[in-house]
Amino acid sequence: MAWVARLLLITSTLTLALGISGCSKRGVQTTEVPPPATDDTTLGPGDVFAVRVYGEEEMSGSHQVAPDGTINFPLLGAVKVSGMEPPEIAEKIQSLLLERDLLRDPHVSVYVEQYVSKRVSVMGAVANPGTFPLETGMTVVEAISKAGGFSSLADRDGTVVTRKIGDETVRYRVPVARVTKGQAQDIEVAAGDIIFVPERLF
Helix, strand or coil: CHHHHHHHHHHHHHHHHHHHHCCCCCCCCCCCCCCCCCCCCCCCCCCEEEEEECCCHHHCEEEECCCCCEEEECCCEEEECCCCCHHHHHHHHHHHHHHCCCCCCCCEEEEEEEEEEEEEEEEECECCCEEEEEECCCEHHHHHHHCCCECCCECHHHCEEEEEECCEEEEEECCHHHHHCCCCCCCECCCCCEEEECECCC
16 A cells, blocks of 8 residues: 555645646745745734843743633733734733832833744655644744654755735745755745645656
8 A cells, every 4th residue: 555655645746746837926936035924923822922021020931821811920910812912912011010000110022932823734755744833933944843854755945835825825935955055045934834845756
């Protein structure tokens, strides 16, 4: 049955390659450098972010959003943050500190450390295909590393990223072998991206 599985993989690789080479201008691109992704950066359960309260070390630290969408913040208790952008969370904490007379002039910053609620998929000729939590600034090369790296038959320069932008599905070819040699630019992945590494065709 091994030959059947290999035939299916080769077929899917050919299908993807033909889809890319024969694509129209609408909906599919093969540029190596995509435009910045307009991604959903709201936080959800499992996401981890750091809060910095200027001059208040005991109030500064990392928090993970609980299943009910809250964090347990020092002196404030449970604070609902699910579905909010980082600047909105900073503003909310700042307002609560003021309203409860805990600080006179609080300055709060929020920095996302890990998106667990948002994921990327790595498929094809890699050691451990699957979906992985999106980390801030994660690139295609880093995502492939999360999947255990390339298999021995991987066509590294044939790597393709599929991304939804609005109502369109867009594909970008990323020549990873050239990226690792410093000859091409790596790209940052976005939530929902699918990274596909084909096998070399002999």
